[in-house]
Amino acid sequence: MKKITLLFLSLIALAGCQTAHINSTKVSQLKFLNEYVVPDSLIVDGTVVGGLSGIDYDAGTSYLICDDAFNPRYYQATITVNKDKLTDIHFDEVHHIIDTANFLDMEGIRYDTEKKVVVITSEGSIKRGISPSLFTIDANNNIDKLKIPRMFSANSEQQPRNNGTLEGLSLSTDKKGYWIAMELPLKADGPEPAYEKADSPVRITYIDAKSGMPGKQFAYYLDPIVKKPEGDFAVNGVPDILEYAKDRFFIIERAYSSGWGTQGNTVRIYEADARKTTNTLEMSSLKDKGFRPAVKTLLFDFESVRDQLTKHIVDNIEGITFGPTLSNGHKSLILVSDNNFNQLGEQITQFILLEIID
Structure with a gap:
């Protein structure tokens, strides 16, 4: 691993973040509890809060990654859940990362309690020839770059798609590694949905x-796009993942169809069962179908609660983490949306609380 030193402007000691997992190996459903929307005008230490593409949480404290490539940073925030509702989110501090050697488009964040490091994924910029990356930051402000498969590199024969590389990130339930997910297929593997x-x-990939x-890898098939685009753009991909039991995952699929205004997103949460999948790590292409993918089961479709959300907006939900234990003893999930700093039209920074029912 290559060691690089980062400068932090507003460094604080990182608090431990316990990784939750579910005792059951099967989740039957997810139940919507409530939504909390952060004002667009919120400023923390001179930065506009927005572009939140990943979240990790522990005991009321969260770490939120911002995908502003020109000012890479993450926030520490306090999340309050009262009577099984999100009631307040206070952004406490911002951590700036200065790295002149790389183009950082940071997407996923976790805190590794075993190694006492923050773990981050970056999409890089394929069109600029900058590869995606996975790295950790320790308490001494050092970064270790971990090795990702060669096929994900900007100049690989498998041809990763620009703005479609490493987004999803999860700690493994045994705390011995990290799972990283590509947002879109490699061109060698197949077309976009x-x-x-x-x-x-x-x-x-693990x-x-x-x-x-x-160490190993499996394939997961994306859904088709369900809303017919009225314009010339539509996409569906994986923005985040969360392993909840060995080889079983919550996976977000987030689609967008142009021409629908604030109603263009389709967001679903699937369970993915990877226990019987083929290890695709050494497979240069997935077009021949000679492998067994993960089995997916729909757990939650945000269309079912659209009428309960602010302005009926299901926003650009990109991050998922375990939340606090609820009053009935059930685990919870907290999700966050990336508002793209409202550069693409009206969007909101939306936090969602869900109950896990097993």
């Missing part, structure tokens, strides 16, 4: 925390 049709596998090396 289209309206009402998709043959689009994305790769989800990275060993001790060696920093890829």
